[in-house]
Amino acid sequence: MLNHLSTFGILTDSEVNQVKQYLTSRTIQKGEYLITEGKVCQEIAYVENGTLRSFYTKDNGEEVTYCITFAGNFTTAYSSYITGEKTPESIQALSHAELLILKKRDIETMAANSTNWVKLLKFLAEQQYVEMEKRIFSYQKESANERYLELVKNHPDYIQNIPLQYLASYLGITPRHLSRIRKELSL
Template sequence: MNESLILKNISQHISLSDDEAGYFISLLKERRIKKKELILKQQQSCKEISFVQSGTLRAFYVDSSGKESTIMFAVPDWWITDMHCFVNQKPAILNIEALEDSSILQLKKDDLEALYLKVPKFERFFRIMMQNAYTREQLRIIENLSLTAEERYYNFLQKYPLAVERITQKQIASYLGITPEFLSTIKTNKQKNSTS
């Protein structure tokens, strides 16, 4: 387990002593996942929050007709879970899939509660993380309501610059709420504009 990336992530918001960092690391479980493997399925109990060490993951919802809607992507140094279900211990609404061979560190809900008691400053860290996630999703909703599909695509490129090559056009389109064909048109227009 390479601890440096997750400890750097934590240090953006709280400072840990060596003992506190050691205790936190002791609670994590490293997991290697293969491309297309699901770490969470809809209706499964959601017991872990995951930190991406390497690779790319995708959280998506499948409706009753089988249509997929991508909710988020997670690249190295990002956290991912079905937050509503993790916090409230409800069956998962989302699926979480590896888009390539990936390595994650998982923290169980029960261990997180123990961490809060033993190292209370982690409540601050996860509060900030959840506030940031809420803010990001609120802005995404506003973008979906107010921006064109082309503008949303440009924002996507800025938000996930390292992941664009690893994500299929179909997955990007489902994140943007458009068809793959329309995304292809946007990309073609972008290429024409950049060469003229």
């Protein structure tokens, strides 16, 4: 995580090292939750190992996976984290996951003492917006085949470890349709 923070070129080495005092490790097993619907999110997790999915549940009980977070990335119930309101989403481990946790209060303490932290938080928020926009555009402009191929291209090591129903939901298609795509593409 410290190396990841350094790659942005915003924090000084001292500021990156300061993070160590606030980090806690957490391990969650496959099927366990980082956060569940109805809770208020007070932390950000960096995924060292494992894969997590973010999803919400429709009124009819159907779960819709809208985000898959792989190792080397941050995850949080972002709207809840920002607003302090209960989250409508859950974040669940798709595999054994090792996380590094930063509490919101500690991030706010670092931001209060360094404009670089404010710049980093702004940058990360902007990146989240850009990713969300790309995802929306991909649903509107690309076929399910194209979305699947993009996922295979970017995360070939993980793609086989995501259960079919979650992968299909993430792609906005049925498991049956995903099976057809895989067969057609021979992947």
